[in-house]
Amino acid sequence: MRKAAPPEFHAKMPPSAEPRYFLGISLALAATVIFACQDAMTKTLVHSYPATFIVMVRYWVFFLAGVYMAKTASGGLIANIKSKRPIVQCLRGLLLLLELIAIALAFRVMGLAEATSIFQSYPLFGTVIAVFLLKEKVGWRRVSALVIGFVGILIMLRPGSGVLSVGAIWALVAALFFALYMALTRLVGGIDKPQTSFFYVGLVGLVVMNLGLPFFWVHMDSHYVWILVALCFTSVVGHFLMIKALSLAPLTVVQPFNYLQLVWSVIIGYIVFGDMPDILTLVGAALVVGSGLFVFFREQVKAAKIVVK
Template sequence: MNNKKHHAVEPAQGSAGLSGSSSPVANSQTEHNHKVGIALVIGATAIFAMQDAITKHLVTDYPITFIIMARYWVFFAVGTIMAARADAGFKNTVRSRKPAIQIARGLILVFEIAMVGLAFKTMGLAEVIALFQSYPLFVTALAAIFLGEKVGWRRWLALAVGFGGILVILRPGSGVMEFGAVYTMLGAIAYALYQILTRVSGTSDSAVTSFFYVGAVGAVLMTLGLPLFWVSMAPVDLLWLGLLCVMAMSAHFFLIKALTLAPATLLQPFNYLQLVWSIIVGWIVFRDMPDLWTFIGGFIVVGSGLFVFYREQKRAAERKKQLLKENAV
């Protein structure tokens, strides 16, 4: 999943525009950076789809807890290297001003990964991703409840439509709904809560600090349970597990790099391409093609998410314009 899209900050590439420069060279470089950033996000979503396919393959024979543990060991190692190379130094970087929230984020993300992994046991890639794409809707609803963010009637209506799309996919009472769908929805809600806590922690901690805590908490938690779920893997599956870890870190690197080249507001809509890649990969690897209702429901969910995103950006632009007007007065 693109369940690890972490704590990126607005990129510095727009500094030319902020400094008042509008030269053709500066504009050309910015446009080039934006194109590269978009390409990196598209690449990341494709990698996430292939990563999910490997996860689906592995969870058929091995405990999801074992797979999560291996991923978090790599996650923690990368986070430690990033903290050690940070300008503030390792000790200052790993010192959080909100450690309780950081620990909660780490625990919630472990739960989310476990839920999605379990969902892959019984559902196809596209079905899981189509349902999981509802997490931005939950983020908006939870932000209104817990952060007091103002949500207008248009976004509430879009949320209602999006949740209607979820019902189209699940079709309660038709016999289609299964445990995999429940796991996916729990994962989407958990990831939305993770995003909310990331916003809170981001007001005081750096992106590297947040990244380190997520890896450290997950690695410690899963390693504590090592005696309970350690298993021996076939050599070929060890290779698949290693590739899974490499893919996960590569995709995260692509996302982080993309956000240094282009603003999140430009890149966010391209994250929905993971659903397209999941349909393609699911059909090629597992000969699994979603039914018509999943396509319709997925279209409704993604469309609602994009509209909510559009309204959020429009509201942010209006607030900025109003603030500039007040300052001018």
């Protein structure tokens, strides 16, 4: 088992490592801005066109990016698309596809910030899923954080007040699908290569959505075509930036900055759509984000203890 780095490694990092951390954080921040812009473009498109059509076109580009990644990686295309857990990989791909459709449907009827706030609850669902699916043990601190996080979700949903909407349910479903996707990703993380997992996501989405091509296909106005092209392009750029960021800085450094996507969503939602979340949504989002960060922190503490042992 790999030993943990000595304390002086963290206290006295080589000068060459600091710029890499700064660059990794910078790329992650750029990715969160791009992801928020993607959500705005998706919201614009699904107001006029079916969410299934938008997702289908995105998967054409996603699949090509997956093939390129597998082909250019060490070993070549054939070696990098072979999976030791193909069924799990296919299930991952299906879950991510369902998540993209669900969040697109949420954006159609909800404000950008509201839908993103609810979706940011996925780490909380992920922790619960990890207990049952991955058999992980959760202490009282993380349980307390989960309870607070779910209180935040209830504040945003406001069940019984007449505010609960179909869009909010879709955003919650999207968060659940994404949490399941992340749990299965952790299952295959130590078995298959990253480029293998990326390829399967694109392949499954491409196959499933193209089965419905005759039903999903619509003709678009030229103005919306360019928005869709920009959406596909930024999807590839955003994922590339995040992958690059994680190659320059560890997940423990990068992950907390991902929550800034909610801030960009509030700003972009107000500028583009005139949406401003109410005070209860902001309070609920703060509880969800805060509890999510704490859960992530406790997971890192637990992982560090396991490595030291």
